[in-house]
Amino acid sequence: MLPGPTNVPERVTRAMITYPINHRSDDFVELYEECVNNTKSVFETEGDAVCLTASGTGATECSVVNLVRKGDKVIVPVNGEFSSRLAQQIEWAGGQAVRIETEPGVNATLDQVREAFDNNKDVKAFYCVWNETSTGTMINYLDRIKDLTSRNDSFYVLDGVSIVGGEELHMDKWGIDVAVTGSQKAFACPPGISPVCVNARARKYMEANPPRTMYFNLPRYFKYYAESRHTPFTPVLPVLYAYREATRMILEEGMERRIHRHRTCSAALYSGLSAIGLTPFAREDSRSTVVIALNYLDGLEDKVFRDTLAKKFRILVAGGFGNLKGKVFRVGCMGEVDRYHVVRTISGIASALAMMGHKADAGAGLEAAEQKLAGL
Missing domain, CATH: 3.40.640.10 (Type I PLP-dependent aspartate aminotransferase-like (Major domain))
Structure with missing residues (x-):
């Protein structure tokens, strides 16, 4: 991802x-x-x-x-x-x-x-x-x-x-x-x-x-x-x-269908990851549909979180650049992305957060995502 x-x-x-x-x-x-x-x-x-x-x-x-x-x-x-x-x-x-x-x-x-x-x-x-x-x-x-x-x-x-x-x-x-x-x-x-x-x-x-x-x-x-x-x-x-x-x-x-898939998966990721307690970095009127940047929760260490996600759940996400290093992580929503990738990513992130002592309701995240994915 x-x-x-x-x-x-x-x-x-x-x-x-x-x-x-x-x-x-x-x-x-x-x-x-x-x-x-x-x-x-x-x-x-x-x-x-x-x-x-x-x-x-x-x-x-x-x-x-x-x-x-x-x-x-x-x-x-x-x-x-x-x-x-x-x-x-x-x-x-x-x-x-x-x-x-x-x-x-x-x-x-x-x-x-x-x-x-x-x-x-x-x-x-x-x-x-x-x-x-x-x-x-x-x-x-x-x-x-x-x-x-x-x-x-x-x-x-x-x-x-x-x-x-x-x-x-x-x-x-x-x-x-x-x-x-x-x-x-x-x-x-x-x-x-x-x-x-x-x-x-x-x-x-x-x-x-x-x-x-x-x-x-x-x-x-x-x-x-x-x-x-x-x-x-x-x-x-x-x-x-x-x-x-x-x-x-x-x-x-077909481009129309492909764009619809990307937009639907993006909406599901924003909705689902917000439901488990994460907040998007970009202002709402500026947000990308292919790269979802998220603020880290207080006390969540960047490398530990991404390593846990990669090693335990085989999901790769990117860290932040420059002044944003350690403050945000970024989820790609492009290319092959579909329902499977969205659901697995939300579930994996919620589980990694829980393993690191942060409350995260995976069920709420998946439910919110599924409401968006219904149109896929």
Whole structure:
């Protein structure tokens, strides 16, 4: 129950058990072309898709180095570890990060974003971390940002590393120019593939202003794909097979049904864990549907609790980052998550708390969860 890497279906794992192929062969073209097309279907875009061999951080860095130039002004909400890293990446690329800072667990409001645009008429781009994994918060106004970026044709870039495939995304409809994710999160795939989707407008800019980087040079990927359906560099072939199978499973389930499953399981986890005496860290209007961050009870020691949960109940959850270390723990609700995972997690956490001397009514937690799971 980590917020990534997540559980991987056996069907996806088995897809990796194959001999390596020549990445300049027709076999590779068949594999990669389907990966690209499936990616575009999940993101709901008619633009280009690149399946990078990289972590999610690599995908976000790729988006930065291909768009941000020295002196460019970029608006970015910051309320946790990953949004802070994004702002730093922008500055390292020579840009000027206009941070909209809020406390961890609280999102910047749309009014605050609008004010940042009002005060920065010459803004080059708006970047945001859709789902701040470190604090369990999720931005819920993505569909209204294009009204702001359209004022001066600034770019709209979405870091969706820990949420694409588990929540509603309409890249083209929402006016998003660049969006990225990671295979090991809501796609329920091993780490190693990080999709980057780019619309025609952003591609045109990148090709006219190529970045000074070799590996993350998106125009180079566009060129190779257009000419031969190849990648410019050797990809991680076994994980690419797994990624193809994972995207097939996503499309077979259907995005609407998949999102409903994620939201239902999330509601059940919030309700059930609250019923056993835990409190969510994020403010209610900012809470993520794929990462549930919870405050520790007084006197509950982080490492002891998570070790007990792992060793006695074989359930893995994540601790907190930075200033939140030892204060919160985080439960992933993405990928394969279903009724089984929810019920077992609530039961295991309640039992671990009881073993450590904290009153926890597992029955109340399961009853509260089942009321939410009825719609699954």
